[in-house]
Amino acid sequence: MEKLFRIKRYDPEGGPSPGWQEFHVSLGPYERLLDGLIRIKDTIDGSLTFRRSCAHGMCGSCAMKINGKSALACQTLAKDTRGTVVFEPLPAFPVIKDLAVDMDAFYEKNSSVMPYLLNDEPYLLNDRYYLLNDRPGPERERPQSPKELERILDQIKCILCGCCTSACPVYWADRDYLGPAALVKASRFILDSRDRAGGESERLQKIAGAHGL
Ligand code: FES
Numbered sequence: 590m591e592k593l594f595r596i597k598r599y600d601p602e603g604g605p606s607p608g609w610q611e612f613h614v615s616l617g618p619y620e621r622l623l624d625g626l627i628r629i630k631d632t633i634d635g636s637l638t639f640r641r642s643c644a645h646g647m648c649g650s651c652a653m654k655i656n657g658k659s660a661l662a663c664q665t666l667a668k669d670t671r672g673t674v675v676f677e678p679l680p681a682f683p684v685i686k687d688l689a690v691d692m693d694a695f696y697e698k699n700s701s702v703m704p705y706l707l708n709d710e711p712y713l714l715n716d717r718y719y720l721l722n723d724r725p726g727p728e729r730e731r732p733q734s735p736k737e738l739e740r741i742l743d744q745i746k747c748i749l750c751g752c753c754t755s756a757c758p759v760y761w762a763d764r765d766y767l768g769p770a771a772l773v774k775a776s777r778f779i780l781d782s783r784d785r786a787g788g789e790s791e792r793l794q795k796i797a798g799a800h801g802l
Pocket of ligand 1: 652661
């Protein structure tokens with residue numbers, strides 16, 4: 590099928606201020622919009638800039654605004670779009686070039702909720718108890734039942750693409766707001782049966798602050 594891609598372009602190095610450019614692309618119905626963008630870059634305009642890596646909805650790199658909604662270009666089939674397909678960079682994040690945005694603030698917010706297990710309980714190894722600080726880490730996983738895993742199963746699926754935070758009206762109004770992705774990440778550890786941060790933890794205080802929940 591023939592698709593018309595309408596892409597918002599921006600070149601920070603002296604190019605014209607943000608503007609639109611259209612490209613005709615030939616795509617099979619089961620090809621993804623990312624395939625079309627790669628085709629444009631490979632055969633029509635090598636300066637077109639966007640991120641992508643896995644092409645399988647796992648890395649989150651290809652998040653952009655597609656026909657008005659934040660989405661992954663590698664997870665959107667050509668057959669599921671009608672008429673002209675409009676591409677813009679994710680809203681609310683500073684644009685670096687074309688469809689590539691600066692994710693630094695987004696990742697910093699994610700880091701600020703301490704996205705790792707807090708657990709200083711001793712663990713048993715070769716009939717001896719060790720603390721985490723005594724050795725690099727447990728040689729065996731800390732066991733978790735399927736039921737305990739269920740509590741965090743949805744949160745674990747987050748691939749940090751930034752779609753939710755960039756589409757959040759609260760984030761549009763307050764760039765210090767942690768945003769849904771960081772809060773989901775925090776809940777992933779708060780609800781983890783192996784985490785021992787407890788009710789007064791730095792993590793909970795962080796998300797309960799003025800720019801959190
Ligand atoms: S390229 Fe990895 S999620 Fe789309």
